[in-house]
Amino acid sequence: xxxxxxxxxxxxxxxxxxxxxxxxxxxxxxxxxxxxxxxxxxxxxxxxxxxxxxxxxxxxxxxxxxxxxxxxxxxxxxxxxxxxxxxxxxxxxxxxxxxxxxxxxxxxxxxxxxxxxxxxxxxxxxxxxxxxxxxxxxxxxxxxxxxxxxxxxxxxxxxxxxxxxxxxxxxxxxxxxxxxxxxxxxxxxxxxxxxxxxxxxx
Amino acid sequence: xxxxxxxxxxxxxxxxxxxxxxxxxxxxxxxxxxxxxxxxxxxxxxxxxxxxxxxxxxxxxxxxxxxxxxxxxxxxxxxxxxxxxxxxxxxxxxxxxxxxxxxxxxxxxxxxxxxxxxxxxxxxxxxxxxxxxxxxxxxxxxxxxxxxxxxxxxxxxxxxxxxxxxxxxxxxxxxxxxxxxxxxxxxxxxxxxxxxxxxxxx
DNA sequence: ATCATTTCCGGACACGTTGTCCGGACAGAG
DNA sequence: CTCTGTCCGGACAACGTGTCCGGAAATGAT
Numbered sequence: 519x520x521x522x523x524x525x526x527x528x529x530x531x532x533x534x535x536x537x538x539x540x541x542x543x544x545x546x547x548x549x550x551x552x553x554x555x556x557x558x559x560x561x562x563x564x565x566x567x568x569x570x571x572x573x574x575x576x577x578x579x580x581x582x583x584x585x586x587x588x589x590x591x592x593x594x595x596x597x598x599x600x601x602x603x604x605x606x607x608x609x610x611x612x613x614x615x616x617x618x619x620x621x622x623x624x625x626x627x628x629x630x631x632x633x634x635x636x637x638x639x640x641x642x643x644x645x646x647x648x649x650x651x652x653x654x655x656x657x658x659x660x661x662x663x664x665x666x667x668x669x670x671x672x673x674x675x676x677x678x679x680x681x682x683x684x685x686x687x688x689x690x691x692x693x694x695x696x697x698x699x700x701x702x703x704x705x706x707x708x709x710x711x712x713x714x715x716x717x718x719x720x
Numbered sequence: 721x722x723x724x725x726x727x728x729x730x731x732x733x734x735x736x737x738x739x740x741x742x743x744x745x746x747x748x749x750x751x752x753x754x755x756x757x758x759x760x761x762x763x764x765x766x767x768x769x770x771x772x773x774x775x776x777x778x779x780x781x782x783x784x785x786x787x788x789x790x791x792x793x794x795x796x797x798x799x800x801x802x803x804x805x806x807x808x809x810x811x812x813x814x815x816x817x818x819x820x821x822x823x824x825x826x827x828x829x830x831x832x833x834x835x836x837x838x839x840x841x842x843x844x845x846x847x848x849x850x851x852x853x854x855x856x857x858x859x860x861x862x863x864x865x866x867x868x869x870x871x872x873x874x875x876x877x878x879x880x881x882x883x884x885x886x887x888x889x890x891x892x893x894x895x896x897x898x899x900x901x902x903x904x905x906x907x908x909x910x911x912x913x914x915x916x917x918x919x920x921x922x
Numbered sequence: 923a924t925c926a927t928t929t930c931c932g933g934a935c936a937c938g939t940t941g942t943c944c945g946g947a948c949a950g951a952g
Numbered sequence: 953c954t955c956t957g958t959c960c961g962g963a964c965a966a967c968g969t970g971t972c973c974g975g976a977a978a979t980g981a982t
Contacts, residue, residue, distance in 0.1 A: 526957070552754065552840035555939060568958050571941065637839030638754045639761075650946075671917075677903065677910040678897075682896055685887035692849075692880075692886055701879065708879040715873075715917040728979080730926075757968060768931050773970065 523676060534573050537563040538584055546627035546696070551581070551634040555710030578642055581635030585645045589627045595621050596653060603660035604667040606718045612710045619706045623699075650687065654680045661717065670717050682713060725803045735775050738774050740786055749831035753783070753836040761772040783837030790830045791851040805862035806869035807835065808920045814912045817888075821908045824892030825901075831893055854891070856882045863919065872919050884915060 524532075541564040543550055556577060560570040575578050599614035609660065622629060636643040657679035664670035693705050726734075742765040747753055758779060762772040770834035776782050801816035824831060838845040866872035888911065895907055 524950095528960090550840065550842050550845070553842065556941090559938080567940095568942090568961075569959055576941080583979080634839040637836045638752060640752070673913060674906060677906050678914070679839050680895055681887065681891050681910050681914060684890040685883065688886040688890040689883055692852075693882055696897070704876060704879050707875050707881070708883050711875060711878070712883060712914065712918045716914045717919065718916065719921075732929090758970090759968080770971090771930055772931075774929080778970075872976095 530573070533563075534583075535563070537565070537570070537573065537580065537585065541580060541584070542625075542631060545634075547632045551577075551631045552638055559714040563646050565644050577668050578635060578639035581632060581639060581642045582645055584628055584635075585632045585642060585649070588625055588632060589649045591619070591625055592649070593653065596656070598656065600656055600660040604664045608710070608714055608718070611714055611718075612706065615710045615713070616703075616706045617693065618686060618701060619709070623696075625701060626690065626694055626696075633691060639641075650683065654683045657683055664717065671720065673716065678716065682716070684710075685712070707708045722795065732775070735765075735767065738766070738784075739772070739775065740789070743782060743786070744765065744827075744829045744833060747833045747836070749753045753833045754780075754840045780837065780841040780843050782835060783841060784847045786830055786837075787834045787844060787847045787851060790823075790827050791848075791855070793827060795855060795858075797823050797857070802858055803826075803864040805919075806866045806871050807867075808871040810912070810916055810920070813916060813920075814908065815910045817915070818905075818908045820888060821892065821904060825897050825898070825904065825913060828893075828896060828898070835893065852885065859885055866919065873922065875892075875918065877879065880918065884918070887914070 538558070541551070541554070541559060544554060544559070554572055554577070557567050559577070559580075560567045563570075595617045597618060599611065602610050602614070618688060619643075632642065632646060636646045654676075659674045661670060661673065661675040661679055665672060665675070689705060689709065694702060739761065743753070743756070743761060746756060746764060755756040756779070756791050758772055761779070761782075762769045774797045774889060776785075798816070798818045800819065800826070801813065804812050804816075818845075834844065834848060838848050856878075863872060863875065863881055865876070867874060891907060891911060
């Protein structure tokens with residue numbers, strides 16, 4: 519028999535992807551990740567509970583993979599702002615913030631899942647802390663560059679970067695519920711105004 | 721027999737307070753609230769497991785009361801700022817922020833407990849969201865008053881209030897680890913600068 | 923001082939979840 | 953065709969939960 523079009527590993531990855539997507543969807547529908555039983559998770563994913571344990575060590579394992587999957591999106595979209603931070607261009611800032619907001623909007627459930635899991639599972643929390651640390655660090659560098667270029671006010675680079683990143687993170691979780699999607703632009707405007715006022719506006 | 725010096729209700733409240741304090745202490749020592757069994761919780765508090773259920777509906781009930789307690793602390797210390805928000809006085813703002821930071825510093829474990837519980841227990845999350853909404857609402861009113869008095873910039877009151885409150889919450893929770901207590905003043909300075917730049921500085 | 927009430931304890935119970943293991947079915951790989 | 957990987961369903965022990973009970977102890981009222 520010739521190797522079928524879908525290899526074993528492909529199907530394996532596809533299934534695990536299905537489980538991740540199902541978990542994300544459940545959280546998006548308002549379920550609490552911590553209150554989800556493996557039974558329910560497996561059922562929605564179309565596999566049996568025992569099969570779940572073949573693919574995942576436990577629920578925390580799932581959350582850790584979700585964390586990694588989500589990290590790239592945020593980091594990638596943040597690059598736009600970091601690279602133009604030394605130009606005091608409010609329009610560019612607004613565009614960059616809008617892009618970040620979009621990531622939270624589309625993958626918001628994944629972030630919520632990760633946050634909920636991090637509160638319970640220390641290894642997930644470590645994974646998340648590492649991500650935030652990287653974001654903060656690169657933002658700090660951007661601020662230092664902007665200050666060197668004379669485009670930014672003399673704020674404390676390290677602390678300001680941390681506060682702004684945590685602010686964006688929290689807003690992404692708490693204020694971008696799909697329910698009131700009308701206000702998303704307004705939220706992006708407000709974030710832009712706060713960052714602009716803090717970093718650039720003389 | 722004359723009523724003893726401590727009435728029933730007094731002792732009841734005292735015991736429940738002891739349980740709250742014990743839980744807070746356990747979290748302060750690095751325990752995860754979600755992984756704490758009622759057995760352990762009761763044991764540390766010096767009561768039996770069955771007695772715990774006489775005083776608390778469940779672990780979530782304990783967390784909800786903790787939530788009310790800590791947010792009440794926040795609300796009380798925030799009053800100073802809300803009442804003077806229409807005066808563009810940076811020193812007053814800095815003092816108010818410092819007071820808020822102090823609450824997070826001293827009751828940090830309680831906030832951690834609430835966060836951990838909210839991640840697992842939807843009712844705790846609801847309680848927290850509701851109480852935060854109150855903080856946001858009063859901040860929004862303060863902004864509207866400040867704008868009416870001509871002291872503040874024309875920001876969106878509702879969204880800006882929400883973003884700033886969530887920013888403070890996240891910073892208090894993530895950036896005020898007792899380990900590096902030296903940076904707390906710097907954090908308060910940065911928060912003050914951000915809020916000042918956003919709301920007041922022309 | 924006596925008596926009723928409240929409070930606490932320890933133990934039991936049914937229930938749900940977890941993580942592990944197994945035998946058997948089935949399809950893809952060699 | 954045979955072997956191997958994958959999945960299922962079911963079982964299991966272990967643990968935590970929330971509820972209930974009987975009895976002991978402390979407390980308040982008479």
